[in-house]
Amino acid sequence: MVINKKSDWFKENIMSYLSEFEVIEKKFSEGDFGDLEQIEFNSEKISGNIDFWSLGWVGVFVWDNICESEMLNILSEPQEEERIVESFNKLKEIIINN
Template sequence: MDKIKNIDWFKNEIANNLKGYELIYKSFEDGDFGSLNQVEFNSEKISGNIDFWGLGWLGIFVWDSIEEQELLNILLEPHQNEEKEKALKKMQELL
């Protein structure tokens, strides 16, 4: 069974592989889709954030700072598990 994708998953599976990135962790109790755990990532080339919502929503934004263009901007609903896996994989490839 797939691991639940949340802030702890990010810290354990992704954060250690992000060499050269500044990681900023934020939490908000009352977001649009429940509580929000957000990771902001910044490097010279790529920046963005990933939002893990308490109600199961997932948001990913990735920006290319050199080309000044959006690489990924997606908000997925709780039931879109296959799409979440694809989006997280795409995010990892971009980073």
């Protein structure tokens, strides 16, 4: 799955679960793993971001604003397709349950 396909897959399969969140899309060039497409989401209970790097790395981070603690923090290498999908599924589960 190339970077555009990963972010497109995310938008098609996960983004609808973020309808109750403030969502901010950002783009940065020349970061640690190439160019970065970031989707930040915020609510009263949880906040986080999904990072799609042009070199194929994908990061998923979720913060519990109530408990002030990390709920999920996964950085996947480009070849870890299964882990990337698992991290999206964990994110979806957290969003649904919060």
